[in-house]
Structure formats: C-alpha cells, structure tokens
Amino acid sequence: MYKAPRGTSDILPQEQGYWSYITQKAIDIACLYGYQRLDTPTFENAGLFVRSIGEETDIVEKEMYSFQDRSKDRLTLRPEGTAPVCRAYIEHGMHSLPQPVRLYYFADIFRYERPQAGRYRQHHQFGVEALGDSDPALDAEVIDMAWQLYANLGLHNLSLYLNSIGCHSCRPGYLESLTANYSKRQDSLCPDCRRRLRLNPLRLLDCKKPSCIPLTEKAPKSIDYLCQECADNLESLQELLKLLNLPYLIEHRLVRGLDYYTRTVFEIAPEGELVAQATIGAGGRYDNLIEQLGGKPTPAVGFATGIERIVLNLKKQKVAVPAISPPFVFLAYLGPKAKYEAIKLSALLRKSGFSVTLTYGDRSLKAQLKQANTAGIRHALIIGEDEVNNRTIVLRNMDKGEQETIQLDKAVEKLRQAIGGSTRH
C-alpha cells in the first residue's frame, strides 16, 4: 500500500474549513495593506537558495530537496519563500515600479527534516515581502500585518519578540565580542555550542540546554553593538510599534536561521514559548539579499507564517472556524424514468445557481435521504414514477420533516423561496 511520503500529509475535507478560513483572512489582510499576490514556481535553480540562505545553514547543508532534471539543471523544491520573490523582483525589473513593491504569496515549502508536531517535510506558508525601502516604518507595517492577521484569526496570548542583529558594518564587531566571550568558557559549553562557536556564533544564543542558558543570558547583546544607523532604526521601529499599540519584547537571544537577515528580526509565538517549533510566524529585514542575487542594492523586509502551525494553534485555543457549507439540495429519485428527470433537473438547478448533489446507484429512497441527512443537506427533492407522470416533484425540508408536492417546472422558484435565511445556496 502506498502512503503519503514521510512528513507530508493529506489535508482532508474535514480540515478544509481551517484552511479556507486562514487563506481568506490572509488575503483580506494583504488587500487591506495594499499587497499584491505573486506566485512563484515550486522549484527554482538550486543556486538561488544556496546563495541566499547561506552555505553553512542547516537548510542548505542537509534539508534541501534537490534534483537534476533531464537537461541536467540542478533544481530545488523551494525551502523558503523570500528568495524566489527577490528573484522575481529582479527578473521582472520591479525596481522600476514605484517603491516599495508590496507582495504576498502562498507557497508550499519543502525541507528534508525529521517530522514532529508542527514540523513537516512539506508545509505551507503565507508570506509578505515589501521591497525597495529601508524606512523602519515599513518594518512596522509588516509586523503590524502579522499581528493583525493573528488577531483577526482569533488567536490570543501571542508574544512578539524583537531584536536587531545589525548590518554589515556593525555585525562583525558584535560577532567578535560574542565569540571571544564564549571562547573563554569553551570547556563548559555543550557539544552543540562548541560546533556553533566555529560555524555560526549567532546561534549560540539559541541554545536551550540548562547548562548553556546562563551563558546566553550573560552574553553580549547585539543591540549594544549596533552602529548609529542601526540603533536609530531600532529606536524608531520601537516608537512606531508603540504608536500602533503592538506589545513587543526585546529578545536578544532571537536570531534567525537564514544568513540574509540584517537589522530587524522578529518572531511571533504563543506566550512564553520561545522555542523554534512553537513559532507561528517570523520575519525580518534583508537589505543585502537582492544585491547579492544580482539586483541593484535594494533594502527589503518580509514575514512568513506557517499555515499548519496556525491550524495547530486555532485547535489548541479552540477557535471555532466557519464550517464549509454542504450542498443546498439533495436530489433523490426512484426508478429509471425518474433518474433521467433527476439528472436533467440537476443541470437546470446548477444553472440557476443551486448547489445540488445526488447519488446514482439506484438506491432506496431511505438510503438516499439518509445520505442527505448525514451530509447536512437541508432540502431534498424527491421524484418517482408518479411525479414523472404528473410533472411534479416532492420538496422536503429536512430540518422540519415537512414536505409538499410541487409542479416540476416550479422547482427553481420554490427553492428560491426556501433559501430564506440561508446565506449560501
């Protein structure tokens, strides 16, 4: 038996209510802030991700789904959403549009990881990118969008963590100080941290081992090493967040796993859970990325959120999402002549805008009504030999258990009346 590949899953009909709810809210937010949709391919040239995410990162080193196609091109299923957007920005000359260019996307994301709660090999993200402006007001706008999205979704008790990891001019000084600080205590470091010290010192701050936490707390903070410009930026961002009434926490241990981030980085997670796996959305500024990918120097800021993690939290917080409506009417028939009429009528009903379903296996009326009932369909049309001969049909209200015989050619009209309080048909 075939099964869905490890770390992937089917999104079943009973789950779709969450997905359409989230998708719709996300589109609403994007429109509200004037962002336009951009869809990029599911796979890109491998080099795009290697160059943008960074060679030394886990994603590039061991998590990419890469393959060679028949023309020997090295391709990769996208492991994140920002680099493709930047590629499209450059490729389509979007620098000649009024700046900033505001874009949003929904994308499948692929990473070869060991699956666990809230982590999959294929997952889905909604993301926004605002390209072509370095003003911290744009950072604030993106953070605000994220925050409002969660609020509109009905999620509560979330925390916004904020940090600045500086720019190319001030970060080296900070890294030096951080490395020096940790080198002195090398003996008391966990094995992972010793590796981080060599490969990716920023990540030292991420360690959750009880033995390392005191070190992370005493470690130098990036915000103390910011150059004037970065410091000013962070300062005005904070002012703007206050202006927008967004509660935030400066978290100096917050660093992001991708190399392209500069200055602002942020994460939104359930209160008190600053662990990577709990994060439902994250983002930051990436002022050097577009230039690095061959475009003109273009500052930019973005944010992405995992749909699966939103679903997880909606369930955890018991947020009720609107159910997906069943068809408006169930068409039941008895006998071959009636079947013929029923199929003809179903076409007419659909043409008139009524969602209608029927079962074709010539089953008993009992079975057909049972099916309508199970599906939550509130109106049934019943046609048998007698009705065909009289050009009539029975309209049954499934909630009330009442029914009436009507003229067959009045079915559409009668159903229109039956809509009553229903919002959808």
Next chain:
RNA sequence: GUGGGCGUAGCCUAGCGGUUAAGGCGCCAGGUUGUGGCCCUGGAGAUCGAGGGUUCAAAUCCCUCCGCUCACCCCA
C-alpha cells in the same frame, strides 16, 4: 543523523502463549411495496505493520527491518 513511546478492519479499543481474533463508531442492507435523524436485526470489512526465530501451539515471547509519533539538532 540521535534517543523515547507505539503499530490488532476506514477510525477507536479489548485480547498479552491454547480452537473459527472480540466490541464500539462508521459503512451497506432489512425491519417500513416511495421517506432521513431514534431504535432493533443482519452483513461486508483484519494476510493482528513485514520478515525471521523459540514452541506441540504466537496477535501474544525473542531478533531484525519498516512505518507512525514525540523529543533533540534546526526551522514556519
């Protein structure tokens, strides 16, 4: 890649050495010659994750593998 937990019909669970593997939900049919929800009756559906071993006898004990799951690394 490392470690823990778990694999019995579509789903949930019982059985933990001894005949045809049991129950609930769901599905199908009948009770009602053309009427759903409640009830009653019946039916279909399981090579007990796979392979090997121990034994007169294995779903049950042992080994290996596979899968799921949780955690670590790291990420949404």
